[in-house]
Amino acid sequence: MMRIQIIPKDYSNSKELTSTIKSVIKQHPLRNSVTSAVQERLLNMPIVVEISNYLVNICLGVRLHFDPMMYQDKGKREKVLFHEFAHIIDRLNPDFGIDCQSEDEARIMQPKQMTEGGFMVYQSIWNCYIDGRLEQSGQNPRSFKQHLQEFHDCSKHFGGYFTKEVNAIFEKAWNSKNLSFNEIVNLVKNCLQYWQPEKPKET
Ligand SMILES: [Zn+2]
Numbered sequence: 024m025m026r027i028q029i030i031p032k033d034y035s036n037s038k039e040l041t042s043t044i045k046s047v048i049k050q051h052p053l054r055n056s057v058t059s060a061v062q063e064r065l066l067n068m069p070i071v072v073e074i075s076n077y078l079v080n081i082c083l084g085v086r087l088h089f090d091p092m093m094y095q096d097k098g099k100r101e102k103v104l105f106h107e108f109a110h111i112i113d114r115l116n117p118d119f120g121i122d123c124q125s126e127d128e129a130r131i132m133q134p135k136q137m138t139e140g141g142f143m144v145y146q147s148i149w150n151c152y153i154d155g156r157l158e159q160s161g162q163n164p165r166s167f168k169q170h171l172q173e174f175h176d177c178s179k180h181f182g183g184y185f186t187k188e189v190n191a192i193f194e195k196a197w198n199s200k201n202l203s204f205n206e207i208v209n210l211v212k213n214c215l216q217y218w219q220p221e222k223p224k225e226t
Contacts (some may be wrong), residue, residue, distance in 0.1 A: 025066060027072065030073045031074065043101060047108055048066065052157055053112045056156075056200075057116050061115050065112060065115060105157055106154065106157065106164050109153040109156070143177060143178075147170070147193075148192070148210050148214070149196075152196040152197070152207065155198060155199065167194070167197050170197070183219050184219055185218055
């Protein structure tokens, strides 16, 4: 029995969101990649979806969110939910091996000049690994090209850039069927070697 609670209770699209979430979980392409015990947990865990003005947070002991305003059409919204529930399936999967503490480590192991950057790399690689696995089913919200583009665009906000060598690391994540959290952390460390702080402007 799926228990899905939407907050606030009077959210206007409550019914539709609940039924979309149920069908996304039931048809999720990654469900077959985990043990029946993990599938069981996925089907039985209480899901709390918190709607704020711009964000929908899905709480399952972890917080996930997507922006419903950005995804007006149903097809896109569904794809975003497929992506978000892939994060949840990975988290529930003991073979993936994530825990909150190690997630914090991903924050800590960054070079000083990019305090938030290392975490951004970690999220980008995990996202890429997820959408790569969803691609065969056509349920990935972003293509490989979009992932790379967004990653390089986002990197600029941290006062530097990554050289094109990182593209091969992203390709590896995209094509992998079976990465663990620790392997993702290693890919992040690899990426960080190719960080170039912006050259100071000549005066
Ligand atoms: Zn994601």
